Each structure stands twice: as structure tokens, then as C-alpha cells.
Amino acid sequence: AAGVIQSPRHLIKEKRETATLKCYPIPRHDTVYWYQQGPGQDPQFLISFYEKMQSDKGSIPDRFSAQQFSDYHSELNMSSLELGDSALYFCASSLLLAGGSSYNEQFFGPGTRLTVL
Amino acid sequence: DAKTTQPNSMESNEEEPVHLPCNHSTISGTDYIHWYRQLPSQGPEYVIHGLTSNVNNRMASLAIAEDRKSSTLILHRATLRDAAVYYCILKYTGNQFYFGTGTSLTVIP
Numbered sequence: 001a002a003g004v005i006q007s008p009r010h011l012i013k014e015k016r017e018t019a020t021l022k023c024y025p026i027p028r029h030d031t032v033y034w035y036q037q038g039p040g041q042d043p044q045f046l047i048s049f050y051e052k053m054q055s056d057k058g059s060i061p062d063r064f065s066a067q068q069f070s071d072y073h074s075e076l077n078m079s080s081l082e083l084g085d086s087a088l089y090f091c092a093s094s095l096l097l098a099g100g101s102s103y104n105e106q107f108f109g110p111g112t113r114l115t116v117l
Numbered sequence: 118d119a120k121t122t123q124p125n126s127m128e129s130n131e132e133e134p135v136h137l138p139c140n141h142s143t144i145s146g147t148d149y150i151h152w153y154r155q156l157p158s159q160g161p162e163y164v165i166h167g168l169t170s171n172v173n174n175r176m177a178s179l180a181i182a183e184d185r186k187s188s189t190l191i192l193h194r195a196t197l198r199d200a201a202v203y204y205c206i207l208k209y210t211g212n213q214f215y216f217g218t219g220t221s222l223t224v225i226p
Contacts, residue, residue: 004160033214042204042216043161056213090160106153106214108160 002026004109006091012115013081021076021112025093031055032074033092033106034066043090049074050096081116088113121205126221129195137190137220139205144185149208152179152190154201155219161204164190200224 005024013019025032031050035043036059045058049068060066063081068074078085092106122140129135141150152164165172165179167188172179178191192199202219 042218043155043214045213045215048213058213092160105163105166106161108162111160 004091004093004107006089006109006112008112009110010113010115012117014117015081015083017081017116019078019081019114021078021089021091021114023074023076023091023093023109025072025074025091026107029093029095029107030072031094031096031104032068032072033094034060034074034076035090035092035108037088037090037111038084039087041087046076078114083116086114086116120215121207121217123203123205123217123220125218126223128223128225129192130225131197132194135192135195135199135222137192137203137205137222138187139189140187141205141207142186144207150179150181150185150188151206151208151214152177152203153206153214153216154199154203156198156201161216164203195222195224197224197226 007022011019033048034046036046037043046060047066048056052068063079066076088111090108090111092108094104094106096104149166149168151166153161154164155161165174165177167179167181180189200222202221204216204219206214
């Protein structure tokens with residue numbers, strides 16, 4: 001079965017540079033989520049999109065932005081990178097049930113490991 | 118936001134059952150209880166979820182207390198591949214997942 005695809009899998013950047021992470025959700029999934037997991041930390045929710053519109057916002061820094069495109073893939077843009085941005089970035093996708101059910105299984109990708117030097 | 122409390126770590130012998138507890142005393146009436154696990158160097162993966170009744174699937178069972186203030190994830194026969202961090206999650210507003218600290222499960226051969 002098709003899974004969530006993230007690219008690149010590894011990325012090394014210098015401080016103050018920009019980075020773009022890409023996420024391709026499972027086909028027919030309409031919702032995409034972004035999470036950040038620092039070293040030894042638990043995943044922290046950043047932002048989510050439903051049908052190309054931002055649906056929820058978590059602890060996403062102002063230096064980061066994201067969007068979901070017409071083909072449902074999503075990109076997380078990170079500017080003015082800081083050392084503290086070094087982390088695993090996970091994308092997850094789900095099919096939001098009609099009516100906004102409080103249950104929706106999220107399928108996670110393998111993550112992008114960002115290292116800021 | 119509804120929070121969960123889990124032990125930081127647990128150990129189990131291989132092929133023995135494992136009971137992973139979770140307290141969620143501030144759960145609201147419509148909150149589903151989700152369990153995900155994260156194997157080393159991988160993204161979290163779904164394990165099981167429930168609302169009020171106990172649930173079983175091929176991976177695990179979920180026992181939910183009658184007052185819903187706690188739940189227990191049961192792995193019937195732990196294998197080495199079950200070594201992971203297990204997260205008990207209550208969904209906050211919208212579709213956000215807030216991962217707590219999770220329980221790191223070590224399976225001893």
C-alpha cells in the first residue's frame with residue numbers, strides 16, 4: 001500500500017539559510033499534518049491543512065510557513081534557520097471523515113532529518 | 118487541553134503480556150483515546166483507538182476504565198519488534214494530536 005512520502009530524507013543547512021521540505025500524502029487523503037521532533041523530544045504539532053486550507057495551527061515559528069497544493073502535496077518552508085531547528089520533521093496524512101469526526105487515524109511518513117550547522 | 122500521564126519507561130520479557138497504563142483524568146465526553154507507537158528512527162504508527170468500550174485489533178487491545186479517566190494498552194505477547202515509545206493521545210480541538218512524553222518499552226529476550 002502507498003505510504004506518505006517525504007523528501008528529502010536528509011538535509012544539511014547553514015544558519016540563516018532557508019529549507020523546503022516536501023510531503024506527498026497517501027492518495028485520496030485530504031488532510032496533511034506537520035510535526036517537529038527535536039533530539040530526545042516528543043513530536044510537536046506544527047500545522048495542518050484540510051482541502052488546501054490551513055485547519056489547525058500549533059507551535060509553528062513565524063519563520064516557518066506551509067501550504068497544501070492542488071494535488072494535495074504539502075511543503076514546509078523554513079527561513080532564517082537556527083541551530084535549534086535541527087530536528088526530525090514528520091508529515092502525516094489522513095482522510096477526514098465527513099462531519100469532522102474526532103477520530104481520524106494519521107499515517108506518518110519516514111521523516112526528514114534537518115541538520116542546521 | 119486534555120493531558121495524558123504515562124510512566125516514562127517499562128520493561129517486559131519477550132513473549133509475555135505487557136500492560137501500558139495511561140491516565141487522562143481531564144478527558145472530555147467526546148475525546149477518543151488514541152495509541153501510537155514510534156519505533157527507533159521511524160515515524161509514529163497507529164496502534165489502536167477507542168471511545169468507551171474495550172477494543173481489540175491484530176496489534177493490541179485497549180481497556181478503557183468505566184469513568185474513562187484511564188486506559189491500558191495491552192500487548193498480548195511482547196516481541197523484540199514491539200520495543201518502542203508508546204504514546205497515549207487525546208485529540209485536542211480540531212485534528213491536532215498532542216503527544217505526551219510516552220512510555221519507552223524495552224523487551225528483554
